[in-house]
Amino acid sequence: MRRIIRNKFQKPSPDLSATEAYLHETLRPVQPRPAFVSDLKLRLARAPQPKSARSLILKYSFWGAAGLISGAIIIIAGVRATILILSALGVLHFAHDQVKNKSASSMKTAI
Helix, strand or coil: CHHHHHHHHCCCCCCHHHHHHHHHHHCCCCCCCHHHHHHHHHHHHCCCCCCCHHHHHHHHHHHHHHHHHHHHHHHHHHHHHHHHHHHHHHHHHHHHHHHHHHHHHHHHHHC
């Protein structure tokens, strides 16, 4: 155990034979399952399907349109919230003025 830890912290050797010897003495060989090997061969033999330029253009167009639409929705929601707040402040100011006028007129009639 101590040798493994010590080797872990040593600088890697550029000599591949030393690395191979270390791996050979540390690891034990295993036989892969035949099903795994055949599946791996099939996956490696298949050529990767290159993406067409048209599919990339459609993908980026979709995400660009989605970004523009969501940005517009956020701006509209912000404008609506601002209008709502300003309207509420206007109603509160109007109500405050009405209370002030009512109290001022009731004070005049009391005099």
